[in-house]
Amino acid sequence: MKYIWGRGGKALIKTHNVLTGVLQSTLLSIYDELIITDTHGGVIGNFGNLEKLWRDTPDLIGMNLFEIEKKVFYDGSSLEDLLNGDKRSVIQTAWNNQRILITYYPNHKLDDKEYYTWGLKVLSRSDNILMENTMEDEIDFSKALTKDISRLFIVKGQKMMDVLSTVEMAAKVPSSVLLLGESGVGKEVIARAIHDLGTRKSKPFIAVNCGAIPENLLESELFGYEEGAFSGAKKDGAPGKFELANGGIIFLDEIGEMPLNLQVKLLRVLQEREVTRLGSSATVKLDIQIIAATNKDIKSLVNKGKFREDLYYRLNVIPINIPSLRERIEELPYLINFFLHKYNNMYDRNIQINQDAIDLMSIYEWPGNIRQLENTIERIVVTSRDTIVDASVVQEIVPFEQEVIKSPPVFNHLMPLQEAIDLVEEQLITMAMEKYKSIKLASKVLNVSQPTMSRKYKKILTKLSEQNILPSAKRNILESQLNSRLRSVVIATAAIIQPEEVSELKREPTLSNPTFQKMQNQLTMIRKQEGGIKWAFIFDILEDKKFRTLAADKDFAMEPGELYEGSPEFAKVAANAVKGRVEVTPIYKDIYGEWKTSLAPVIDDTGKVIALIGYDYSKEYIESELSKMGRVLKINI
Secondary structure (H helix, E strand, O other), rough: OEEEEOOHHEEEEEEOHHHHHHHHHHHHHHHOOEEEEEOOOOEEEEEOOHHHHHHHOOOOOOOOOOHHHHEEEEEEEEOOOOOOOOOOOEEEEEEEOEEEEEEEEEEEOOOOOOEEEEEEEEEOOOHHHHHOOOOOOOOOOOHOOOOOOHHHHHOOOOHHHHHHHHHHHHHHHOOEEEEEEEEEOOOHHHHHHHHHHOOOOOOOEEEEOOOOOOOOHHHHHHHOOOOOOOOOOOOOOOOOOHOOOOOOOEEEOHHHOOOOHHHHHHHHHHHHHHHHHHHHHOEEEEOOEEEEEEEEOOOHHHHHOOOOOOHHHOOOOEEEEOHHHHHHHHHHHHHHHHHHHHHHHOOOOOOOOOOOHHHHHHHHOOOOHHHHHHHHHHHHHHHHEEEEEEEHHHHHHHHOEEEEOOOOOOOOOOOOHHHHHHHHHHHHHHHHHHOOHHHHHHHHHHOOOHHHHHHHHHHHHHHHHHHOOOOOHHHHHHHHHHHHHHHHHHHHHOOOOOOOHHHHHHOOOOOOOOOHHHHHHHHHHHHHHHHHEEEEEEEEEOOOOOOOOEEEEOOOOOOOOEEEEOOOHHHHHHHHHHOOOOOOOOEEOOOOOOEEEEEEEEEEEOOEEEEEEEEEEEEEHHHHHHHHHHOOOOOOO
């Protein structure tokens, strides 16, 4: 007879040499942790190397596994459901986002008592893929990769799977990486993942926010300096961030804010793989991977001359576009649960968010992305008086009452009222289903019952399927619907532009004009609020199909006062806008790219058209929207 010993030197159960050998040599060669329980889930033994999973309670003896499960795991089948059956496995997601395979071994009898054994295995990404079709079979863990990327991210959609695939590739090579995405999407998390998953994981990871350091200090921070290099320099000088990161990775956040003179020096570092301290002529050789990040349209900065084109190409070897939270809304419930478990553990609380509240949060736009969501969940956990948080609590915390520009429906000719109502209803239902891909969420947004939403949506699909549509006409149907949407947006926003301010800009179209700055902020807000708009602008109307920039959003490629000569497609729609019509161009090409543009007139108090307001949508965005609409409406283009 022998004892099995648990953590802390405690004797767990007395058993036979044979069973001891099996548990230690066989099960522990497969699993990271073994837990032995009685028939009610009471833990009588655990050994392995998952101490961190249990946080502040690594000694589980005497606790109940099914109660522990509720605090540690948040996604997967209940372990209690496995009892009284044959050997089975389930996958659970832990509070730290690790995916854990848990296998149940029933009916071990020792000293006439019945015990259960539970094997826990941390899954890598390749394990997850392997397990999809083998949950009830033995798992061949020899095929698993050693790197575990699944613990770093919530991944439930194709967009983030694509991101992680590129992250894994970037971690294997020393090439420069450019992370693109809105503020709060987790660019530094991605950068750290590249570091942690690569060959440089034991080397430094140095993060620098190029927008947070004053310009006069940024150079010395990055490149270092020698004694006497400038007033106030330390006696022995100091290494810069590049030297400190040597052998590892330097993460340059907000790279779009870097001054042009420092961009030249950064380009040299990329080309020569060496750095020179301020006040020195000696060079330091670098073995370093550079990861840069920005929330700006860096191509637009290049076009404006605010970012060096050669540096852009040097950094953009491996571009990674990180989707916003509203583009991966299917992952929101998992993110909510992850942050709930994180902060419940941190603050020793047991707050839960019910499904109605999660549904409500799913229709919010989350302009601050993951960062805003995490802060919101932390606030809910800290401030909630009740254990169960419902939709009414979420409404008090999440700022749903944002200023929304409501777009009126647009019609080019008179029609029976009911026909117009049906058209608007069809467009709204299609838009809601396109965005949320869920009858439940779409019905909540449109404030109709789920049965009504389901019935009307099926009617739309039936109507489309019964139409004998030629392949060449399918795109026209979708594009017509999309154009109606784009017209509605530009009409609604044209109505809020003040003619007096436009007239002021016509007199002085300069960057220093306070009216320009006010209008720029307004157009930037509209662009961000609407989503999909690449550029928002107001043009003055000149002769010979030429236009002059009066105001634009902050990322626009042209300065105020700069002339623009549009393509024939643009000029035709602009000519109609001058006559008071609102139209959308087909996709056209100019020196800045390929676009679809919506144009509307800005009209003064006398009824005169004094300027045009327009929104540019990239060809890539338009094709993406048409594809999405086609999938929703079952029209294959």
